[in-house]
Amino acid sequence: MIDTKQIRESVATICQKYGEEYWRNLDKKKEYPTDFVKEMTTSGFLNILIPQEYGGAGLGLKEACVVLEELSLQGAHAGACHAQMYVMGTLLRHGSDKQKKEYLPKISSGELRLQSFAVTEPNSGTDTTSIKTMAKKTNDGWIINGQKVWISRVEHSDLMILLARTKPQGALPKKTDGFSVFLIDIEQAKESGLKIVKIDSMINHHSCELFFDDVFIPDESIIGEEDKGFRAIMDGMNAERILIASECIGDGKYFIEKSVNYAKTRKIFNREIGMNQGIQFPIAECYSQIEAASLMVDKAATLFDEGKKCGAEANMAKMLAADASWKAGTTAMETFGGFGFSKEYDIERKFRETRLYQTAPVSRNLILSYIAEHVLNLPRSF
Numbered sequence: 001m002i003d004t005k006q007i008r009e010s011v012a013t014i015c016q017k018y019g020e021e022y023w024r025n026l027d028k029k030k031e032y033p034t035d036f037v038k039e040m041t042t043s044g045f046l047n048i049l050i051p052q053e054y055g056g057a058g059l060g061l062k063e064a065c066v067v068l069e070e071l072s073l074q075g076a077h078a079g080a081c082h083a084q085m086y087v088m089g090t091l092l093r094h095g096s097d098k099q100k101k102e103y104l105p106k107i108s109s110g111e112l113r114l115q116s117f118a119v120t121e122p123n124s125g126t127d128t129t130s131i132k133t134m135a136k137k138t139n140d141g142w143i144i145n146g147q148k149v150w151i152s153r154v155e156h157s158d159l160m161i162l163l164a165r166t167k168p169q170g171a172l173p174k175k176t177d178g179f180s181v182f183l184i185d186i187e188q189a190k191e192s193g194l195k196i197v198k199i200d201s202m203i204n205h206h207s208c209e210l211f212f213d214d215v216f217i218p219d220e221s222i223i224g225e226e227d228k229g230f231r232a233i234m235d236g237m238n239a240e241r242i243l244i245a246s247e248c249i250g251d252g253k254y255f256i257e258k259s260v261n262y263a264k265t266r267k268i269f270n271r272e273i274g275m276n277q278g279i280q281f282p283i284a285e286c287y288s289q290i291e292a293a294s295l296m297v298d299k300a301a302t303l304f305d306e307g308k309k310c311g312a313e314a315n316m317a318k319m320l321a322a323d324a325s326w327k328a329g330t331t332a333m334e335t336f337g338g339f340g341f342s343k344e345y346d347i348e349r350k351f352r353e354t355r356l357y358q359t360a361p362v363s364r365n366l367i368l369s370y371i372a373e374h375v376l377n378l379p380r381s382f
């Protein structure tokens with residue numbers, strides 16, 4: 001039996017050492033939490049999913065969820081470091097023994113950072129099977145051409161997982177065939193012509209545009225089977241949805257805790273604002289929704305850890321948790337009134353951060369569409 005209470009307490013201790021001022025300042029300067037990420041790695045939390053034989057903790061997605069939930073609950077921005085966990089769904093399940101032996105011990109120790117996951121493209125967006133970035137086979141490797149957008153943390157990572165086409169669109173009967181996944185050394189790719197351009201955005205997520213212009217990567221970069229990369233990337237994406245859902249649970253709990261404390265102490269009309277049902281009911285509703293969403297996150301993580309199908313549960317967990325955290329964020333803004341807008345209280349920072357999860361890594365509409373088609377067998381709409 002894993003002691004998740006101890007994981008929570010240890011993560012909380014690290015977070016408290018940094019404090020919310022740390023995140024506020026990084027947000028202001030748009031800087032990366034290098035020290036925090038290093039400490040989370042060397043303390044064994046960001047490599048929690050890596051098997052013990054490669055230097056990790058060898059725990060499951062359920063425990064990884066506990067780490068990210070606690071980070072968010074403590075006011076940290078888990079988005080700065082979560083990718084190292086969710087890319088493991090792809091690398092652990094589909095990487096070769098050679099790749100695992102070469103990379104996992106270095107990722108575990110912090111010598112190599114794997115924080116970047118490159119799927120989205122400017123002209124395909126949500127329609128992942130329409131991506132255009134192409135990897136063409138040469139004698140000793142692959143030549144990559146194309147463009148990616150919103151690729152987060154790439155400037156703070158040594159390695160990147162890339163989804164590219166290895167067959168032109170329509171060349172194979174199955175829409176999801178013809179894609180391959182690659183593990184790329186970012187420095188080497190830059191030397192071969194990869195251009196990285198920062199995107200100035202609403203939250204401190206360190207996202208960039210990537211331009212691949214005849215970028216060479218060696219043969220051994222491919223993860224899993226050629227043309228069958230969609231399955232490998234989906235294992236990463238299901239893990240990503242569940243882990244992000246757990247961040248939303250943490251965000252939701254953060255907003256609720258802050259709202260409750262503020263509502264108990266802020267006095268207007270000579271009484272605590274928390275005495276008003278107009279203030280307490282929305283907070284109570286958020287609490288119930290976070291608790292309910294948390295059950296779905298737990299169910300999805302359990303299925304994932306058991307190696308069972310979890311697409312529907314991962315999607316539902318992400319949607320329910322993101323909706324609950326967004327509602328809790330809005331409720332916190334209401335509870336704090338004008339002070340919610342002040343940077344000093346951190347509510348507006350977290351409010352911006354949690355808004356992302358209505359849209360990324362998969363939008364709400366696309367989740368509803370998935371459930372309608374794949375769970376309820378309704379006709380395809382696209």
Ligand SMILES: Cc1cc2nc3c(=O)[nH]c(=O)nc-3n(C[C@H](O)[C@H](O)[C@H](O)COP(=O)(O)OP(=O)(O)OC[C@H]3O[C@@H](n4cnc5c(N)ncnc54)[C@H](O)[C@@H]3O)c2cc1C
Pocket residue numbers: 116117118119120124125126127149150151152153201203205207356359360361362363364365366369382
């Ligand atoms: C801060 C940030 C960080 C990110 N980090 C990464 C990253 O590290 N790696 C990565 O690969 N990507 C990343 N993304 C990209 C993210 O996953 C995409 O933005 C997201 O999947 C939506 O794609 P899009 O922006 O192209 O929207 P679009 O596909 O253009 O969609 C726009 C809107 O139309 C809706 N829509 C589209 N088609 C339909 C339909 N058929 N039915 C109903 N509604 C529809 C969508 O739901 C959405 O609301 C990041 C994005 C952001 C903002």
